[in-house]
Amino acid sequence: MxxxxxxxxxxxxxxxxxxxxxxxxxxxxxxxxxxxxxxxxxxxxxxxxxxxxxxxxxxxxxxxxxxxxxxxxxxxxxxxxxxxxxxxxxxxxxxxxxxxxxxxxxxxxxxxxxxxxxxVNDKDGEFPLLKPMSEIAGKGGFIAALNFCQSIHGGKGLLLARVHGVRTPEVTIIGAGNAGLGAAELASSFGNKVTILDIDTNKLEYAKNILPSNVELLYSDEQNLIDCLKRTDVLINCILWPKWRTDHLVSRQMLKIMKPKSLIVDVSCDDNGAIETSRSTSHDNPIYVEEGITHYVVDNIPAAFxxxxxxxxxxxxxxxxxxxxxxxxxxxxxxxxxxxxxxxxxxxxxxxxxxxxxxxxxxxxxxxxxxx
CATH class of the missing domain: 3.40.50.720 (NAD(P)-binding Rossmann-like Domain)
Incomplete structure (x- = not known):
């Protein structure tokens, strides 16, 4: 051939x-x-x-x-x-x-x-041709958060790391799959308070075994999500939303309970998907603001690496x-x-x-x- x-x-x-x-x-x-x-x-x-x-x-x-x-x-x-x-x-x-x-x-x-x-999937129902890019996208998503929390990039000037005498930033990650674990690995290693939400308790158990103790693992229900949105500095979405669904996990209305100038990094990049206000962006023009919340929705994060x-x-x-x-x-x-x-x-x-x-x-x- x-x-x-x-x-x-x-x-x-x-x-x-x-x-x-x-x-x-x-x-x-x-x-x-x-x-x-x-x-x-x-x-x-x-x-x-x-x-x-x-x-x-x-x-x-x-x-x-x-x-x-x-x-x-x-x-x-x-x-x-x-x-x-x-x-x-x-x-x-x-x-x-x-x-x-x-x-x-x-x-x-x-x-x-x-x-x-x-x-393309495998015998376990996983997606092996997405997996390697998902891990890199998750890690790259956290690196993007490091950049766009900086005031020089339009953020609120927050260093996503533990610094003595200063409140430790909070990072919430939706999804304990490959992208979510990639993001959590870096976010936790910087000393942040990290919360992972997922409906799959087996994935949460696996995450518990490989991630440090500064990672909280929560079942993803509406109240837990709302509690996280109220306190988080960065929300990283790593779940693929079924394309035919018209509802959303995080609605536009829910953004109003988040802290002003918080950051959403939508690794999955499903337009109007799990995050209602998400729309794909590029590395040239990576962010926009909706309801006072900065969104980073670059659809080819791994291309930066x-x-x-x-x-x-x-x-x-x-x-x-x-x-x-x-x-x-x-x-x-x-x-x-x-x-x-x-x-x-x-x-x-x-x-x-x-x-x-x-x-x-x-x-x-x-x-x-x-x-x-």
Missing amino acids: IIGIAKEIKNNEYRVACTPNGVKEFIKRGHTVLVEKDAGLGSGFSDKDYIGQGAKIVATTEELYEKSELIYKVKEILPEEYKYLREGLIVFTYIHSNAHRDQTDILLEKNVISIAYED PQTSTYSLCNATLPFALQIADKGVEKALVENKYLRRGLTTWNGKLTLEETGKKQNRPYTTPEKVLGI
Whole structure:
């Protein structure tokens, strides 16, 4: 198979889907790898690094898409890239189709086979291609909080650390998953009073075993959440909100009980999701204020740490990309039910239930389109 590794064009996106070592794995199996010129520079990989592992460099995005059978990316397909899509092309990346209706339209119109990292799951119901980025996003979210609590960045001038003779800041984290634990690890190590809220008592028990004693673990009910909102300096949201839900965990009205100029860091970045007032922002323009509360809702936090993120992401996605290349996409999807969970579009049909519900459009199951 001919695999094309694209240069990302999303605002401040410096990651690349595949490392030079990953390229070597494709080459060993007899595949051809095309890398768009300078695709890896943001992550510290030169074209020479890729050539050294057997890749070929192509000069333009158009050439990459034209010659490739599988496009291996990091972020969703952006409007500038729509013209390169064609029938039968396989796209393997973070797609977030429910949030990008125009992208879903074009994937269906062009009969593209698209598989979303974020929907591939495993035998435990976890999402292994989200996990590595979730940890980095959670940690990066706390680092963002450190910055945007500073007065020079519009914050109230609070140092998120324990300082003798001064009140210890409070950080509330919603969700004890990978992102939440990542945020809690850093927040607690700085000496803050940290509270994690979750409805999964098993996750809370696990958090208790790995985090220090300055982390309080609470069952996430409305009263506990309200109590935390009243006293917290930073709220970090790390739960994925079902896309078809129209209610919210933290409503606009609830922001009014928070301390003025408190900070919300929405790692999950679900627009109008768990946090009603959330809307995605970029690294260029990362914050805005609603109801006197500063919001940081950057939807690609890991892009600020591209070398770490690229290695981690490639480690997670490469085994699945190799299956697609080695077996062909149809056989790989038929034989791997976890990969099949990520199938988003197949020859003009939407195969992701979540997107169908969110966008109120017809969808079918992957099993039906694959005839299994």
